[in-house]
Amino acid sequence: MLWSKGLPLDAAIHRFTVGDDPQVDLALAPHDALGSAAHARMLARVGLLPEADMRALVAALRTLHDEARAGKFTIRPEQEDGHTALEAALVERVGDPGRRIHLARSRNDQVQLALRLMLREQVLQLGAGAAELAGAFLDFAQAHANVPLPGYTHMRRAMPSTFGMWGAAFAEGLIEELEALRGLWARIDRCPLGAAAGFGVPLPIDREYVATLLGFSRVQRSPIDVQNSRGRYEAATLAWANSVAGGLEKWLWDVSLFSTEEFGFLSLPDAFTTGSSIMPQKKNPDVVELARARCRELRGIARQVEEIAGGLPSSYHRDFQLLKRPTLTGLATIRELLDVLTRLVPVLKIRAEAAARACDDTLYAAHQAYVLVGRGMPFRDAYRQVAREISDGTFHPDRTALTATHLGGAGNLALDQTRSELNAARSWLTETHRALAACAERVWQP
Structure with a gap:
């Protein structure tokens, strides 16, 4: 050795x-x-x-x-x-x-640089994957913008919604994560090389030159902070992945519920289901369930990195060696999750008739109360009148009287605005990737 x-x-x-x-x-x-x-x-x-x-x-x-x-x-x-x-x-x-x-370097700042370069590459790849999935959700929302779907709170029918509203929600959630990604990028975008073992080196090295060569916007100045940051950027990246997975887990739960025989609003393509070893009729949603489990698995991986990196004094410790495997595992998990769901969203089958049948009159209770308010009745009186009508079986709302036309409502999903935001995120990802590729070529030039 x-x-x-x-x-x-x-x-x-x-x-x-x-x-x-x-x-x-x-x-x-x-x-x-x-x-x-x-x-x-x-x-x-x-x-x-x-x-x-x-x-x-x-x-x-x-x-x-x-x-x-x-x-x-x-x-x-x-x-x-x-x-x-x-x-x-x-x-x-x-x-x-x-x-x-x-x-003029130590294995400590050498591995930090390799990890930082790897994280930069992974962040851009994950951003591209999140953008692709957001685009799939947007296309789904556009295609089913006006298809009725019951809206639920407390797992009980609440108000009218549409498949378009449902799909747009997850597109917007991912776009917000792409905005957060730029903040994560700003944290990672600093060059650690030159810190050596955590105290610099007594040689006339040029840390700024290395940072510029590799496309970093700045040097991570403090050599001690370079060592203290071991695990910090890994944890921050996995926290972003964990946040993305938290939103996707809700969608996966919805798909699991809505595709049951009892709901029947969706059906999964055969490629995303498996059979039972004993029950010939079964088409189990294994892909959805495993993807949902991956979301929870990511929370555990992120916690593992936090535990290994935490509870230590400043500077370098060999404990940090154990950060690499869970970090790479977490990155692979979120990357695979984004890829699989991007394949599933476009082929998810809507059962519009079943969803429409579930949109009974009670979904329009709040709407009917607002109709009465529009005729001059105080809201609390309108609320009580509708409640009485539902209780005594005389409730017959005018389903076409009111529609939520405010920004984001069923009548105004603003999908063009959402797509514009997504395109801006994609442009940043593309430009950043291109700039780093150009830096790499300058490093490799003869």
């Missing part, structure tokens, strides 16, 4: 301290290669690395980056982690220059 001090090594202790880093760090390897290339360019710029060595390192790191993206980069158990494997590969390919790459 590159990091060995030459002392005897107990195999059990080695396994315990290494953990699953050789597997987990494969996800960080391409980001580690990119960050290392930027570091090499900075070292050459300040005179700490010969220009020829820098160019050899950057060329080798690009090859290693591409291999890692293609799943061809390996980390041997005895190498302990991805950083060791990357340096060993550089030494093997370019010789002595590979031994210079670690100058």
Whole structure:
């Protein structure tokens, strides 16, 4: 191992301290290669690395980056982690220059940079997934804007609604999450490299140059805060994912209920159901139920990251090693959830007749009270009169007398406005992705 001090090594202790880093760090390897290339360019710029060595390192790191993206980069158990494997590969390919790459940095800020680059990429990908799902909900709302659907409170019929109102609600919720994503991005968008082990290095490094090279808007100035932030950005990203999942869990519950035989408002395509091993008639909503469970699973993963990172004094601690696996698991979970639901929403089948039959006269009780108010009756008197009519069986409302035409009501969903907001979020995601890709190309240029 590159990091060995030459002392005897107990195999059990080695396994315990290494953990699953050789597997987990494969996800960080391409980001580690990119960050290392930027570091090499900075070292050459300040005179700490010969220009020829820098160019050899950057060329080798690009090859290693591409291999890692293609799943061809390996980390041997005895190498302990991805950083060791990357340096060993550089030494093997370019010789002595590979031994210079670690100058002016620690594994602590090296892994922080790789994680930060990975989180930036993941945040943009998750944003794109959320935008696609929001678009699917908007299309659903547009297609079924005026199809009646009972509105429920306390799981009891309450007021008239439509499938359009229902779909628009989840589109708007996701657009709000996309707005929150930009706040998350602002937190992540700071470069930690140069903090080393948490106290900087006594060398004339140029932290601002590395940040600019990699497309960060700022440097995370305090080296101690760089170490204190280990887990902070992972937790913030998973908190965003958890918030997204919280909204989607409500939709999944609705779909599960509305597609039962007792409700019958929706039906799931066969591709999203499974059969029973004993009951031939069953079409179980396993995809919906598993997706709902994924939402709750995300809450547990987010809590796990908070627990590992919390309760520690400042600076670096080896506890942080255990943050990587749950973070990657949580990111994969929300990514898969967004993808599956984006496939489900467009093929969800509406059973309009069943939903219309459930829209009985009692849904219009509040509407009828407002009709009476319009004729001059005080609201409380109107409320009591409608209640009496419902009780004695004489309630026959005028269903067409009033419609909610205010912004967001059944008669004014404002879907064009919602779509405009979604397009703005998509534009930001596209522009940000393009800017980072351009930065990466500048790092890789010969």
